[in-house]
Amino acid sequence: MVEIKRQIALSIPDLKGNEEAYAVDAIRSTWISSTGRYVREFEKVFAGISGSKDAISVCNGTAALHLALLAMNVRPGDEVIVPSLTYIATANAVRYVGAEPVFADVSSETWCLNPEMLELAITRNTKGVIAVDLYGHPADMDAINHIAAIHGLWVIEDAAEAHTARYKGRLAGSLAKISTFSFYGNKIFTCGEGGAITLNDPELALRIRTLRGQGMDPNRQYYFPITGYNFRLNNVSCAILSAQLERADELITKRHRIFYLYREQLEGIPGVGFQPVADWAEPAPWLFSITINSAVFGCNRDQLSEYLRQNFVETRPFFIPLHTLPPFRKESTARGEYLPVTDALAESGINLPTHTFLTKDDIYYICDLIRDYRNSKL
Ligand SMILES: Cc1ncc(COP(=O)(O)O)c(C=O)c1O
Known part of the structure; x- marks a missing residue:
């Protein structure tokens, strides 16, 4: 590693x-x-x-x-x-x-x-x-x-x-x-x-x-x-x-490389899911995002995030669904809103470091941490 x-x-x-x-x-x-x-x-x-x-x-x-x-x-x-x-x-x-x-x-x-x-x-x-x-x-x-x-x-x-x-x-x-x-x-x-x-x-x-x-x-x-x-x-x-x-082309190309490397390194780790790409979409490489299926991965998103933090890697959980936040909760409940896909993604999603100063070794390091943490939970 x-x-x-x-x-x-x-x-x-x-x-x-x-x-x-x-x-x-x-x-x-x-x-x-x-x-x-x-x-x-x-x-x-x-x-x-x-x-x-x-x-x-x-x-x-x-x-x-x-x-x-x-x-x-x-x-x-x-x-x-x-x-x-x-x-x-x-x-x-x-x-x-x-x-x-x-x-x-x-x-x-x-x-x-x-x-x-x-x-x-x-x-x-x-x-x-x-x-x-x-x-x-x-x-x-x-x-x-x-x-x-x-x-x-x-x-x-x-x-x-x-x-x-x-x-x-x-x-x-x-x-x-x-x-x-x-x-x-x-x-x-x-x-x-x-x-x-x-x-x-x-x-x-x-x-x-x-x-x-x-x-x-x-x-x-x-x-x-x-x-x-x-x-x-x-x-x-x-x-x-x-x-x-x-520098639009340069910035986008560098970020695409990071996306490609993450994808290559994380592919095949049980319990790690990727942001889907519709066949009509060419997404912008903003923040590389994965989901953690805790039943398969062996621990949940927050535990992984804490492990990465202890190893000097900053991450970000997906947005907390707005309909559950204090300014909107009461009205949403009154309307009986039920948003299961949103809730599941919000609970399992994590954004990984994505910026142009990341080296290949940084990405290998982050992906190794994720793989090793999963294996330690077996
Ligand atoms: C989806 C979305 N909408 C709106 C905003 C608001 O932009 P700003 O922070 O520049 O006000 C942001 C983020 O910052 C965002 O991610």
Whole structure:
């Protein structure tokens, strides 16, 4: 077994290209707020990377969701169907606009919103759907868009974790009326805190840009026809993002190699399951994720995670299902929500370290630990 005695982090941002130079350039230019050449450049390049006509930078992925819901005119009393196996921001944003998130189960074949379960969750108050591309895997967007269209609902794609993923050849970010992204420090492309909205509808884009900038009329300074928000992203952050996007191929290729190595090393260990890949999906290599079947593996996910921690490997459990968390539990119970696929995945899933500084030996070490721990339980 390879002996590694340093901490292996779950995630480390890779800022080794022009990130520092461009950030310094933005600072020296004195354009450090939300106007400046890097904002324009980032938005232009990111629109291309997400297969959309327009990209709007915002201060984080949660604000992107919030703006998307405001643009869809969501109101108190409305219901929005969301998966429960996602980061809490997806459901929090629904609450920010006074609406109620209704949870539907995910599919075991994608770990994303199950279109059949989505249809069963629709009520007369449902106005729309947020489909999440979980852990980099796109949701089954044709099926979801089709069901939504039949029922007169809009769809938002939460692609926070799925930069450059593809669905039937089409890019994440172009798979719904509006898509949202996060550039938080652990994401494939990052500037620490940041987000974007991508879309193809110029009218909606103008409305979102207006809402993002305190509601100011784009043609009349200091005239505010609507109540807006300050959700802009600054030029220094966009400088960092511009450098990240220059390296998109490099960053994605390095992460794919890590995914490949994990898969090769962990294949065949009884009780270890992998993130499924639908035949129409090209997932983004965000966080390598496995499931632990405790009956077969000999111990549960949390015990494995603790063992890895003791051996200097940081891991992360899957998201706790949102419908079981205090802000949503009461309402979910009243609706009688039963989400067995979500519950089973949340209990058994674990994200392993995934970043571009991992060496082959790091991955061999992590996989050896998992194999040896399993064997010690026999
Ligand atoms: C699925 C999902 N949606 C939304 C967000 C929110 O993004 P941010 O943290 O940039 O606000 C995240 C993650 O960070 C996420 O993973």
